[in-house]
Amino acid sequence: MILTNVRAFASGADLTGASNKVEVSAEVEEKEATVYGSSGWKAVVGSLGAADIEAEGYWEAGDPSLVDDASWAQLGGVWPWTICPDTAQVGSIAYLTRALRSNYKLGGTVGDVAPWSSSAKGSWPLVRGQIAHPPGLARTATGVGSVLNLGSVAAGRRLYAAVHVLSVAGTTPSLTVAVESDDTAGMTSPVPRLTFGAITAPTGQALRTDASAIADTHYRVTWAITGTGPSFMFAVSLGIR
DSSP states (O other): OOOSOOEEEETTEEOGGGEEEEEEEEEEEEEEOOOTTSTTOOOEEEEEEEEEEEEEEEOOOSSTTSHHHHHHHHTTSEEEEEEESSOOOTTOEEEEEEEEEEEEEEOOSTTSOOEEEEEEEESSOOEEEEEEEOTTOEEOSOEEOOOEEOOOBOTTOOEEEEEEEEEEEEEEEEEEEEEEEESSTTOSSOEEEEEOOOBOSSEEEEEEOOSOOBOOOEEEEEEEEEEEEEEEEEEEEEEEO
């Protein structure tokens, strides 16, 4: 495929319009475990895993949603990231993690379109999932999202979720996002699985379940909105690992 519609979300910032390169990587450290009787072949086992995000593009500043303001605010902190290789519609493939914004570079030579680059080091696994709520819809009232069939969660694995609140308007607005599961697409008896803290300004949060098994296979997000004239733009990604 040709990369033309990559979407990149870092906490409460949408980096899409300022980015022209985004790379996501995951690796597992190999440790030698060769013993006698291996027929002369080396044996290895997996040790610690690591997730990394590298991004770069064109510099912008002057608003908390722009890359320079957001990068300085996030530098040195651990934030949720969601990267989508091709758009961020409901059901689009998404890679999500919680990562340390470890560096930020800006500037170039005379005559250049001002560039920036940044790295983030994962403090959670890199999770392959889907978009459960798209970023382009303004929500002004409480509601529920589309249902995704992500499958069951085996014991020892977790359901991961990231929410990116990109814009907030209104008087004393508040948004609370939750994730529910059910064993059917009709969501006739939904079970709450994760609930994010109330959000009143652009930011991001990430949550995961404990390592207990979840037999349900279908998931959706819900949101509760309060305030006078509230409006929120937000994206949510879900995945199992």
